[in-house]
Amino acid sequence: MVLRPLIKALLPRSALGAAVSARDAVQILSTPRAAFDARNLRPAADVDMKAIFGDRSAAEAWQTDQAAVASVFGAREWVGGVNPGDRRAIYHLIYALNPRSVLEVGTHVGASTFHIARALRAAAPDGTLTTVDISDVNDPQSGAWVSVGLNRAPRDMLAALDCARHVTFVVRPSLEFMTATNEKYDFIFLDGDHSARAVYLETAAALRLLRPGGLILLHDFYPEGRPLYAGSGVIVGPDRALKRVRRECPDIAVMPVGALPWLTKDGSNVTSLALVAKASSPA
Ligand SMILES: C[S@@+](CC[C@H](N)C(=O)[O-])C[C@H]1O[C@@H](n2cnc3c(N)ncnc32)[C@H](O)[C@@H]1O
Numbered sequence: 001m002v003l004r005p006l007i008k009a010l011l012p013r014s015a016l017g018a019a020v021s022a023r024d025a026v027q028i029l030s031t032p033r034a035a036f037d038a039r040n041l042r043p044a045a046d047v048d049m050k051a052i053f054g055d056r057s058a059a060e061a062w063q064t065d066q067a068a069v070a071s072v073f074g075a076r077e078w079v080g081g082v083n084p085g086d087r088r089a090i091y092h093l094i095y096a097l098n099p100r101s102v103l104e105v106g107t108h109v110g111a112s113t114f115h116i117a118r119a120l121r122a123a124a125p126d127g128t129l130t131t132v133d134i135s136d137v138n139d140p141q142s143g144a145w146v147s148v149g150l151n152r153a154p155r156d157m158l159a160a161l162d163c164a165r166h167v168t169f170v171v172r173p174s175l176e177f178m179t180a181t182n183e184k185y186d187f188i189f190l191d192g193d194h195s196a197r198a199v200y201l202e203t204a205a206a207l208r209l210l211r212p213g214g215l216i217l218l219h220d221f222y223p224e225g226r227p228l229y230a231g232s233g234v235i236v237g238p239d240r241a242l243k244r245v246r247r248e249c250p251d252i253a254v255m256p257v258g259a260l261p262w263l264t265k266d267g268s269n270v271t272s273l274a275l276v277a278k279a280s281s282p283a
Pocket residue numbers: 080081082105106107108109110111112113132133134135144172173174175191192193198
C-alpha cells in the first residue's frame with residue numbers, strides 16, 4: 001500500500017491511465033452476465049433533446065433557481081462535482097420530463113443534487129429525490145464538502161435552498177441499495193463509481209427500478225472512449241459498460257446529449273451526459 005503513491009508519482013500520467021483502463025477492461029470481462037429488461041424505458045423517439053434544452057419556461061425558471069443555488073453553493077465548478085453547464089442540462093431534463101421520483105447515485109458535494117431538487121421544487125412540487133453515496137457526504141469531518149472548501153454540508157445547503165423536503169440521503173453502496181429498495185423511479189441518474197463493471201451492473205439494477213416511461217441518465221459518458229474536452233482525459237468505464245449492455249440487449253439505446261446551447265467546461269459546450277432509452281424497433 002505504501003508503494004501505491006510512489007508508483008503514482010513516478011509513472012507518467014498516460015501510463016497510469018492505460019493501467020487503469022486495462023484493469024477496468026479485465027474487470028468487466030470477468031463480470032457475470034446480468035439481466036436487462038428494457039420494457040419500462042421511454043422510447044428514444046419520444047425524447048426531443050432540442051425541445052428539452054430549448055424550453056423557454058425551463059430557461060426562465062433556471063434564472064431564478066441558478067441564482068438561488070449560486071448564493072449558497074457558488075457558481076463555480078467544485079472538485080468531483082458536475083460542471084456548471086451540466087448542472088443546467090440536468091435542471092432542464094428534470095424540469096421538462098417532470099419525474100415524480102428521482103434516484104441519484106453519487107451525491108458527493110451535491111452539485112447535481114441541488115439542481116435536481118430545485119427543478120423538482122419548480123416543476124413537480126410533490127417530486128422526491130433519493131440520493132445515494134457510499135460515503136457519508138454530510139459528515140462534518142469526512143464529507144467531501146469539507147475537503148473541497150465548501151462552508152456547509154449538502155443537507156444544510158438543501159435546507160437553505162428550501163428543498164429539504166424533496167430529498168432523502170442514503171449512505172450505502174449503490175448496488176446494495178438498488179437491490180434492497182422497494183421504491184420505483186421515473187428518472188435515475190448514475191454518477192457514482194464510473195468503472196465499466198459498476199455501470200454495467202447499475203444499469204441492470206436501474207432498469208428493474210424504473211417506472212414505465214422512465215429514463216436513465218449517465219454522467220462521464222465518452223462515446224468510443226474519445227476525449228470531449230481539451231483540458232482533461234477520458235473516463236472509459238460508462239462507454240465500455242454500455243457497449244456490453246447493448247450487445248446483450250439491443251433494445252437499449254444510448255443517446256449522448258452532445259452539444260448544449262451553453263458552455264460546459266474548458267470553453268466547450270459539449271457534455272458527457274447521455275440518456276439511456278428504448279431503441280426504436282427496426283422498420
Ligand atoms: C463524481 S462524484 C459525484 C458527483 C455529484 N453528482 C456532484 O455533482 O456533486 C462520485 C460519487 O460517487 C460515490 N460513489 C463511488 N462509488 C459508489 C458506490 N458503489 N455506491 C454509491 N456511491 C458511490 C463517491 O463516493 C462520490 O461521492
